[in-house]
Amino acid sequence: MSDQKFKTKLKKDDTIKVISGKELGKQGKIVKIDLAKGRAIVQGLNMVKKAMKKRSQNDRGGIVEIEAPIRLCNMMFVCKKCGPTRIGYKIVGDAKKRVCRKCGEAL
Secondary structure, three states: OOOOOOOOOOOOOOEEEEOOOOOOOOEEEEEEEEOOOOEEEEOOOOEEEEEEOOOOOOOOOEEEEEEOOEEHHHEEEEEOOOEEEOEEEEEEOOEEEEEEOOOOOEO
16 A cells, blocks of 8 residues: 555535536535545535444434545536636745636635
8 A cells, every 4th residue: 555645725614516427517515535546525426325234222324414525636626706717826925825727805
């Protein structure tokens, strides 16, 4: 197993749009990012059915639907002003800020 970490400008709670795969064109919010595998879990997207074991007395087992990870390369950030875009960086004073590449607005 390699120790390579994937680089991304996306962060948790960013709104993204899927640009390829079975969820093409759908939007959602990032719940979790796994940099070791280069994947992210997006709220409400890539739903799969999974058999869950009963854990406690009042917990129900059975088949549940959960979100499966999507590759980071298959998603694009969505700017509030101009839609799907890439993310850039601007240094303002001592701080490094993420900015939209289309409109230049700070994210």
